[in-house]
Amino acid sequence: MTRRPRIDPVVWRPPAAPARARQRSSDPPMPAPAVLPVDAVGPEDVAVHPDGRLYTGVEDGRILRLSVSGGPVAVVAETGGRPLGVEVTLDGDLVVSDAYRGLLRIDPGSGAVEVLASGFRLCDNAAVARDGTIYFSDSSQRHGLDHWRADILEHTGTGRLLRRDASGAVSVVLSGLQFANGVALAADESFVAVAETGAYRVSRVWLSGPSAGKHDVLVDNLPGFPDNLSTGSDGRIWIALATPRNPALDRLHRRSPVLRRAVWALPTALQPAPARTTWVIAVDPTGTVVADLQTDAGDFHMVTGVREHAGSLYLGSLAETGVAVVPLASPAR
Numbered sequence: 001m002t003r004r005p006r007i008d009p010v011v012w013r014p015p016a017a018p019a020r021a022r023q024r025s026s027d028p029p030m031p032a033p034a035v036l037p038v039d040a041v042g043p044e045d046v047a048v049h050p051d052g053r054l055y056t057g058v059e060d061g062r063i064l065r066l067s068v069s070g071g072p073v074a075v076v077a078e079t080g081g082r083p084l085g086v087e088v089t090l091d092g093d094l095v096v097s098d099a100y101r102g103l104l105r106i107d108p109g110s111g112a113v114e115v116l117a118s119g120f121r122l123c124d125n126a127a128v129a130r131d132g133t134i135y136f137s138d139s140s141q142r143h144g145l146d147h148w149r150a151d152i153l154e155h156t157g158t159g160r161l162l163r164r165d166a167s168g169a170v171s172v173v174l175s176g177l178q179f180a181n182g183v184a185l186a187a188d189e190s191f192v193a194v195a196e197t198g199a200y201r202v203s204r205v206w207l208s209g210p211s212a213g214k215h216d217v218l219v220d221n222l223p224g225f226p227d228n229l230s231t232g233s234d235g236r237i238w239i240a241l242a243t244p245r246n247p248a249l250d251r252l253h254r255r256s257p258v259l260r261r262a263v264w265a266l267p268t269a270l271q272p273a274p275a276r277t278t279w280v281i282a283v284d285p286t287g288t289v290v291a292d293l294q295t296d297a298g299d300f301h302m303v304t305g306v307r308e309h310a311g312s313l314y315l316g317s318l319a320e321t322g323v324a325v326v327p328l329a330s331p332a333r
Helices: 145-154 247-254 257-265
Strands: 034-037 046-048 053-057 062-067 070-078 083-088 094-098 102-106 113-117 123-128 134-138 159-164 170-177 180-185 191-196 201-206 215-219 224-231 237-244 278-283 289-295 303-309 312-317 322-327
Touching (some): 046 083, 046 303, 046 312, 053 094, 094 134, 102 123, 123 224, 159 191, 201 224, 278 303
Parallel strands (some): 123 180, 224 303
Antiparallel strands (some): 094 102, 191 201, 201 215, 237 278, 278 289
């Protein structure tokens, strides 16, 4: 862990947390997750490959492959950094958002690693369009992964959504984001959505239609901190909620910045901390919540990635040592 940087907080008045933020289980509750061990810390995201296997990246920089039913784990590649988001291209390569090295392409057969874009403070998550365009997030221009809490406390909004086109050119799609995180494309690619963890919302930029080029909010005032996003069946956007809203943090945001500087100086154990829960929701293209699954039962917590596949959800975590599997009660509608 590097030395803590100075923070320069701004006053923010978050919306009053919805009642759902105070509940610790959905109705009905999420089925108890089964866990596929990866014998490594922090499988932050998970992708399902056309070969039917799961791919994830872990804290020590390795990209791992495992079966949807568990079993032996294979090392596919080593990024030399900290892989976070993992996506699959139409030709079967992996696109990995590495917090330190940037946007990477990995051949899962040979393990070859190619840097597609670099020079970011915290490259976090991506979505790949059918034409090869990659939309990806740079969470903060002030704080790296070691100090992600600093960006949440500070609330200066330096996150960005970027685009890498097929020629390799990188441009900014949307800036001023509060810890830009998960990225997902609408099923018809009419918009790209980006989670703003520090603002409890998912924003979007329209890519086609009468609103092309404009941005708005897909869903606001979420009951928890949104992390990675993914596109599921019937156009739903799955949102990993890493932890519920923290009332103490919301109060701090409304108060003098001096208080947050003082909190930042405290030992981490005395700062507002994530609560243990397993939680994902899904919204339709209008932002209406169409699925809400949460449980405090079991040992899996801090869900940072979610992927729907063949009637199940596969969950990643920044803190756990496995990938969780949750059966959906019925095929997603």
